[in-house]
Amino acid sequence: MRSLSRHHVPLTAWAFTVLLSLPAVAADIRVIYPEFEPKIEGKEVDWIYGDYLMTNDKISLTIAAPIATRDANLTVREIGASILDLAVNDASNDQLSAYIPAALRYQFFDPAKVDVGREGDTVYWSCVSSNAVAGDGTEATVRYELADGDPYVSASISIRGDKAAKVEPRDMLRADRTFRLTEVDQLAVAQDTFFRSAIGFQSAKSDQPLRWKSKSSRSKELRYSKSQIDLSDDGIRWSVKIYPATSITDLRAVVASKVIPLRTIQVLTDAPVDDDQTTAFVRRATVQITAAGNDTAGNDAGDRESIQTDDEGVAKLRAPAGDYRVVVKAPGYETKEQSVSWGDEATTTILNLDGFSGFAAVATDGEGNRIPVKATIYAIGGDEENANNPDFGPDSTRTFVRNTVYAVSGSMLVPIAAGNYDVHFSHGPEFNSESRKIEIKPNQTETIDVQLLRVVDSSGWVSAELHSHSSPSGDNTSDQYGRVENLLCEHLEFAPCTEHARISSYVPHLRAMGMEDAMATCSGMEVTGRPLPVNHQNSFPLRHVPHTQNGGGPRADANPVVQIERIAMWDDGSDKVVQMNHPNLHQIYGDLDVDGKPDEGFRKMLKWTDVIEVHPLQTIFDDVALSPPNVREMRIPLFQWMQLLNQGYRIPGVINTDAHYNHHGSGWRRNWFASSTDDPAKISIDExxxxxxxxxxxxxxxxxxxxxxxxxxxxxxxxPGDDLIAKDGKVRVHVVVQCPNWLDVNRVQIVINGRLAEAHNRTRKSHPDQFGESDSVMKFDSYFDLELDSDAHVIVATIGEGMTMEKVMGPSYGKRAPIAVSNPVFVDLDGNGFDHNHDELGLPLPKQVPHHHHHDHEHPHDHEH
Incomplete structure (x- = not known):
């Protein structure tokens, strides 16, 4: 530890006070706490209280606190001493998951080994490793330095010990999905053109570029050559300068000179103004900027070095004073070329695009009220893969996603190239869809008014999606705002926020959209541990503590029984839903090691489980007993769930999308919950x-x-879910199926104790008088008279065999059959309680292990502790 007279400050309580007392300077480093929060924005912001903020007048970054439990998200774990957030101050747009020094080969778990302070015009943060994963006796020290006015942060990694010379010099980068790796001049670059991010890595010792090596789709490694490392008697050291930038053009400018003015470009248009916009701006325009006389536009370099405007038509970069040629391109507009002259001060340049081509659409319900709407656009006459469909942006973005537009206000303005299109407007399966074949002509706007009638009467029931994800989960990069748009436009009335490994909230997005009354929500979480897939559980509602580890939620545990009990008892044992996600019930019930031999499995999990995901639904029509899957692949949840019901586990079934991306991600699976209100604004989470x-x-x-x-x-x-006494064994079941104009069913089937009842299978072909016409809302309205000789659980299933949900649900999910399955009604013949002993199927739940009977409607949270 060096003396405080040189401003070297150890991490102690009084040292933090010393840091705060230092004079205000351009470069600064501080611990993040509630009264001092970073102003970093972007889709991948992951800091929490206790992390560190390092900033100057050019850039900001956050450093993860060196604590054993510090995880950024599900897939970026144990990342103490890593850079989590990195952005240019005036164009803040963090897309980095993490820069991980020494590529996870060392653990930084000891806060006492942190040293922070200032040397001259430079602030620094350093930490010594707690452990070498390889157990080779080596020790690593990571040090970050940020000088006044520098557009980069320097990272150096020193390895010491007898075996240090054998440690390969490499770091790891997590920059996912839409990033691509490239080299520019002497830099290794991770570039995300769509989300306006370019991160450059430059060796501090050699002019040779660093090398990339992709270890997986997520993990990228930076490799250093011999000329880029320093050797000493007791170890090795490598250093890298890390530049955040908005584009390759921006990156090149700041590498050449750190005193570069910021240029803000706003692209506007004379097109009609969408109700969601107050200015006619051009979102996602491609802007190419080249110095006068440097003709790169149109070639590969020009495409690579373009920058894209954001959803408010703004692009930012740094460029030196001079004359430039600017080329702006956007689908649905005429390309524009313009000369600009920039001086030594920061500037804002307004560029106008002319010749708008596209359509303006407004969607209303049957009463003339605007409603959230999804528009899916297909090119007419395209090839089988629809290569000519519009592509507004990747599946991880918001509002304009691939060939789909989400308009929560009911109004959209869609720029699109001239041509012929088939547009499908929809608002979930309680509403009719409307399609329009339109011809878009150059410089013309097609006006479309669509009325989406709510034809399905779902009184007393509300639609729910209980399991979906976005970027905070860490295993995807989807914009969370876009997830909420997806949910609203698909008319999900209740949707808890259930990110992996982090309690989060949809409320800020609903508030920003002005749609707080349109969807009920609460904070929740999916706790994801190993072994997979057994150890995945959702839970909601949970108390959200923003900017804390896991958002205040529980940690995963290697023992699934311990993990699910921990979840159930979280928040002082509060009442909550504990949902078993995409389970392998064969393994859980009685085959822990999946060797085909009965054992106790993880069966104790079941007493803490409130609901189980049982999709895919179509397996209810399969004869699984005659065509069993391999024991190690035996994930047939719906079939196995029915056997659990036979053996006394009164655990309801649910289905969810588990959506990770925003292109038709949510909506194609849903649950209808009984509800005392049909108004989302009045839905009670407790109910x-x-x-x-x-x-x-x-x-x-x-x-x-x-x-x-x-x-x-x-x-x-x-x-569904209720008990019914029928002492004479006779039960009448009234089944009604309704569909909007883009769905249909042609079979209704009764399932008794997990078996298809042959006498109660009705199809449009066998019972045409009981099925409605293809253009009617009422698809089926009839009665089944059952005669039972013992207690039984009765499930009803309906399907449109040979039918699909295209093109409303898109090319992937739309190819699936329309299908619905009820939870069971439990029929009690003697009035002495439902007898669960109906283990008739014989596969694949082992019989040799004694059954555990889960009491009717018993909630284990209330009596186990």
């Missing part, structure tokens, strides 16, 4: 928890089905 636990749930890829069972023994109408 949603109770309805889930009670199993008052219909699962569906689109068709809306109601199931009501009655008997002569009691004056009661039983819905």
């Amino acid at each position: 949603m928890v109770r309805q889930a636990e009670a199993g008052h749930i219909i699962m569906s890829t689109g068709p809306y089905m109601t199931v009501k069972a009655t008997s002569k023994s009691v004056d009661k109408v039983a819905i």
Whole structure:
């Protein structure tokens, strides 16, 4: 430890006070705490309180606190001493998941080994490793330095020990999905053109460029040559300058000179103004800027060095004074070329695009009110892969996603190249879809008014998506704002926020959209541990503590039983839904090591489970018992769930999309929950928890089905999840199926104790009088009279065999069949309680292990502790 007279400050409570007392300077480093938060923006911001902010007048970055439990997200873990957030101050747009010094070969878990302070015009942060993963006795020290006015942060890694010379010099970068790796001049660059990010890495010792090596789709490694490392008697050292930038053009400018003015470019248009816009700006225009006389536009270099405007038509970069040629391109507009002269001061340049081509659309419901709408646009006459479809942006962005537009206000302005298109407007499966074949002509705007009628009567039930993801989860890069747009435009009325490994919230996005009353939500989390896929559980509601590890949520555990109990008892044992996600029930129930021999499995998990994901639904129509899968691939949740019901586990089934990307991600699977209100603004989260636990749930890829069972023994109408006494064994089941104009079904099937009841299978071909016409909303409305000789659980399933949901649900999910499956009604013949002993299927849940009976509607949170 060096003396404080040289401003070297150890990480102690009083040292933090010393840091705050230092005079205000251009370069600074501080611990992040509630009264001092970074101003970094972007899709990948991951800092929490206790991390460090290093900043000067050019750039800002955050450094993860060296603590064993410090994870950025699900897939960026144990990242103490890593750079998490990195951005240019005046164009803040963090897209970095993490820069990880020494590529995870050392653990930085000890805050006492941190040293921070100032030397001259430079602030620094350093930390000594706690452990070498290889166990070779070596030790690593990482040091970050940021000088006044520098547009880069310097990172140096020193390895010491007898075996230090054998340690390969390399770092790791997590810059996911839309990034690509390249080399520019003497820099290794990770570039994301769409999201306006370019991160340059330059050796501090050699003019030779660093080398990239992709270890996986997510992990990229920076490799250093011998000329880029320093050798000493006791170790090796390598250093790199890390430049955040908005584009290759911006990066080149700041590498050449650190005193470069910022240029703000705003691209506007004379096109009509969308209701969501106050200015007619051009989002996602491609801007190429070249010095006068330097003709690179149109070639590969020019494409690579372009910068894209954001969703408000703004692009930012740094460029020296001089004369430039600017070329602006955007689908639906005429390309424009313009000369500009920039001086020594920061400037804002307004560029105008003319010749708008496209369509303006407004969607309303049957009462003339605007509603959120999804428009999916297909080129007419394109090839089989629809290569001519518009492509507005990657599946991880918002609003304009591939060939789909989400308009939560009901109004959209869509720039599009001249041509012929088929546009499908939709708002979920309770509403009709409307399609329009349109011809877009150059310099013309097609005006479209669509009325999406709510034709399905779902009174008393609300639609729910319980499991989806976006960028905070860490295993995807989707804009969370875009996830909420997706949910709203698909008419999901209840959707908890359930990111991997982090409690988060949709409320800020709903508030920004002015749509807080359109969708009920709460904070939740998916806790994801190993072994996979067993150890995935959702839970909601959970208390959100922003900018803390895991958002205040529980950590994963290697023991699935410990993990699920921890979740159930979180927040002082508060009532919550604990959902088992995409499970291998064969392994959980009684085959822990998946060797085909019965054992205890992870069966104790089941007593903490409120609902189980059981998709895909179509397996209810498969004869799994006659065509069993390999034991190690035995993930057939719906079939196995029905066997759990036979063996006494009253755990309701749900289905969810587990969406990770925004192109038709949410909406193609959903649950309908019984609800005392049909108004999303009045939905009670507590009631949603109770309805889930009670199993008052219909699962569906689109068709809306109601199931009501009655008997002569009691004056009661039983819905899915309920018990029904029928002393004479006779039960009447009333099934109603409704569909909008883009869905249909042609089969309704009763399933008794997990078996398809051959006597109660009705198809449009066998019972045409009981099925509605293809153009009617009412697809089925009839009764099944069952005669049972023992207690039984009764499930109803409907499907459109040979049918699809294209083109409303897109090329992937739209190819699936419309299908709905109810939760069971439990029929009790003697009035002495439901008898669960119906283990008739014989596969694949082992019988040799004693059964555990989960009591009717029992909530283990209330009596286990």
